[in-house]
Amino acid sequence: MPEFRLNKTVLTISEGDIVQAGTEAIVNAANSALADGAGVTGAIFKAxxxxxxxFTTKLGGCPTGQARLTPSFQLPAPTRFIIHAVGPVYGDYDTREAVQLLSNAYRSSLELAALNGIKSVAFPAISTGIYGFPLNLATGVALRTVLTFLKDAPHAIEEVRFVLRGEQPLSMYRLELAQLLAQLPAEITGDDTIYFYDKDEPYYEFTNFAPYGFFANNTFWQTSEHYFQAQKFPKMALYEDVRQSSTPSAARHLARQNFRRQRPDWNQVRLDVMREALRLKFNDNPPLVRLLLSTGERPLVEASEDDAFWGYGPDRQGQNNLGKLLMELRDYYRATSGEPPKQLEG
Structure with a gap:
């Protein structure tokens, strides 16, 4: 699962059942009566x-924007507590008030954890189910509130985990969290350089294997890796075979199997081909542009130990050409206020 750091706190994003989160406390997206219900609440009460x-019947409910603490009862170890956070029903408030109440619910949960010496907490996406809070808005509220709390109380909690359901919230949380953390100074995040490579680490979105498709010449490409590898075989049947490969890894493998058939000028044009692949990928995926711009002036390095041309190589002294092209693209977007480049000059 993607793992981020803020001071000494680890922040993770995963898909699954919050009952199985494996944290000291889990957060229930509770109703104001603190009663059994649907969704996350129903799963927690059942488990x-x-x-x-x-127990909750005796508590007399909980106001919206606040939280209450109970034992975990029969939940699997190591979970010892349940924090019942009451988020707002989105349609019952104007947007500004709904945002404040949702933020209060997250902060109240974290304050309860800190006051009770709880060192690890798992959150669902509070209020985004039947309460109707828009996911994109709720994601920003949740992450900004958590990060603000952790900056103010850097030693209170050792791990915050976001346990979500579905690819859309996973991608949204991951992009938003990476973007927010990229804006923080190195003394808080621990390193000025941004390394990207592994699927389970931050900034995987910058790799050519990340699943961000795009159109080029009315043709859809699953990833920038598919596009890059296919350009080795222009005007060949193999071009289309590479494009239709099931995964970026398969596209690369097929291209490498046929390296003797690749265009003779490949070493001379490959940087320009990669530049174009990145341009197409980012232009068709605006969230990636925002993530790229959020990195400011921080160095971008592909942490591939196997590739000293595109990455930093086995001795970390490689050329890092993928990172350099991304920083070049970032400079362009910054200079043009995020407007997509039609074509970058080599």
């Missing part, structure tokens, strides 16, 4: 057993 409902 915790009937003792939970008997």
């Amino acid at each position: 915790a057993g009937p003792e939970l409902a008997r």
Whole structure:
């Protein structure tokens, strides 16, 4: 799962069942009655057993924007507590008030954890289910609130985990969190350089294997890796075979199997081909442009130990040409206020 760091706190984003989060406390997206319900609430009450409902009945409910703490009852170890956070029903408030109440629910949960010595907490996407809070807006509220709390109380909590359902929230949380952390100074995040390569690490979006497709000449490309590898075989049937490969890894493997057939000038044109691949990818995926711009002036380095041309290589002294092209593209977007470049000069 993607792992980020802020001071000494680890932040992770994963897909799955929050009941199985493996943190000291999990957060229930609760209703104001603190009663059993649907979605996350129903799953937690079912797993915790009937003792939970008997306990919450005695608490007398909880106002919107606040949280309450209960034992975990029959939830699997190491979870010892449930934090019941009551988010707003989006349609019951104007947007500004709904945002503030949602932020309060997250902050109240973290304050309860800190006050009770809880060192690891797992959150769902509060209020984004039947309460109707727009996911894109709720994501920003959740992450900004959590980061602000962790900056103000850097030693309070060791791990915050976001446990989500579905590819859309996973991608949205990952992009937003990477963008927010990129804006923080190195003394908080721990390093000025941004390394990208592994799927389970931050900034995987910058790799050519990341699943961000685009159109070029009315043809859809699954990834920039597909596009890059296919350009080795112009006007050949192999070009289309590479394009239609099931995965970026398969596209690269097919191209490498046929390296003797690649265009004779490949070493001379490959930088320009990669430049074009990145341009197409980022132009068709505006969230990636925002993520790229959020990195400011921080160095971008492809952390591939196997490739000293595109990455930093086995001795970390490689050419890092992919990182350099990304920084070049970043400079262009910055100079043009994020407007897509029609074509970058080599």
